[in-house]
Amino acid sequence: MQIKIAENAGFCYGVMRAIKMADDAIGRFHKICSLGPIIHNPQVVEDYEKKGLVVIDNLDKADAPVLIRSHGVPPEIYDKIKRKKIEYIDATCPFVKEAQDYVKEMHNDGYTVVIFGDKNHPEVKAHLGYADYNAHIVNTPKEAELIKSEKIGVISQTTQSVERFAEVVAELSKNAKQMKIYNTICDATEKRQKSAKQLAKESDIMIVIGGKNSANTRKLYEICKNYSKKAYHIETEKEIEINWFEGVEKVGITAGASTPSYVIERVYRFIKKIDEKTIS
Ligand code: SF4
Incomplete structure (x- = not known):
């Protein structure tokens, strides 16, 4: 099988920036609170919880500096943060x-x-x-x-x-x-959608990686469904079924803006092993 990863796949600029800001803040404060999950990717959220980033759904629960995620917040949240004199890190994507x-x-x-x-x-x-x-x-x-x-x-x-x-x-x-x-x-979305479409046209199957709750990943999946014979939306390699690849020659892989590269690599390696028949 020929396995190809879309030219533009995975973390976008805004998510990468937010993750870096979270890393720096954890290094400085040891614990921070994120107002909602840092990104729409359960695996990354879980990893970050272990590092010291606690997800909260309400500012009243903040007991450490607050990280505003890349999606941004309405103005009254800034007002409340200032009123409560809470330290904050603004990772709203520019x-x-x-x-x-x-x-x-x-x-x-x-x-x-x-x-x-x-x-x-x-x-x-x-x-x-x-x-x-x-x-x-x-x-x-x-x-x-x-x-x-x-x-x-x-x-x-x-x-x-x-x-x-x-x-x-x-x-x-x-x-x-x-x-x-x-x-x-944003450019990142356009580019990701264009390269997913292009790859889907030339693939027998498209594997779309990203959180099931990620809007941009779901959109990529929609595009791939329209242009490829088969398409599947997965979060990790554990969801892959071997029979998806029966009679398949060309596999395309793409990933949403909140999918880290290590998740993409694991999926790639897993499909490679299916091809080499080292897993069955
Ligand atoms: S997809 Fe959203 S978070 Fe990522 S760069 Fe574009 S606007 Fe920013």
Whole structure:
């Protein structure tokens, strides 16, 4: 079998930066609290818990400096942190921060703010706060059809697909006189999606690695399902079944933005062993 890893796979810049900031902070304080899991990857979260990073769901539970993860938080969380005089490490990805600034700017300038994304995703929930919780969240062009306003300002969750964003913008433009569009989909996502699509086209099977709760990994899986004969979404090599590879010649591997390279390597080695028939 030919086994290929997508050109762009695994940790993105923002996640790598957050992990580095967490490492530095653990080194300095020995214990830190993360407001929500540091990234959408259960294996990494578990590893970090052992090192001294405790996941909390509420600031009232913080008994050590708080790490703000790459998805960012709404403004009132910063206010609370400051009020409580808690030390904090801000690992909000700079691209997410940029999108938050656009939301704030458009809201202050009187635009009806539209956030394209998943309403349950922490990044989107945080964005909403920068419009004083007065924005529309849409996930499909159909939902966008319902928004009517003279002035519409739109941004996207950083991990959404560019094609979908364009469709949503096209719908919104039918009902607005004036529009402000910020394409806040980050490069890392675009690149990862493009190389997954390319590899899926030339593979008999695609293995997509990443947290089951990771939106960008799920999106990669959707893309791979569309362009490859078979696709599977796994978190670790333990989920792989040998019979998936019967009659397969070309295997493609890709991974979400919160998948460490050691997890990708383990999957690669496991499939190699299947090919060499050293496991059965
Ligand atoms: S996917 Fe992009 S925006 Fe999101 S954390 Fe990574 S680099 Fe930042």
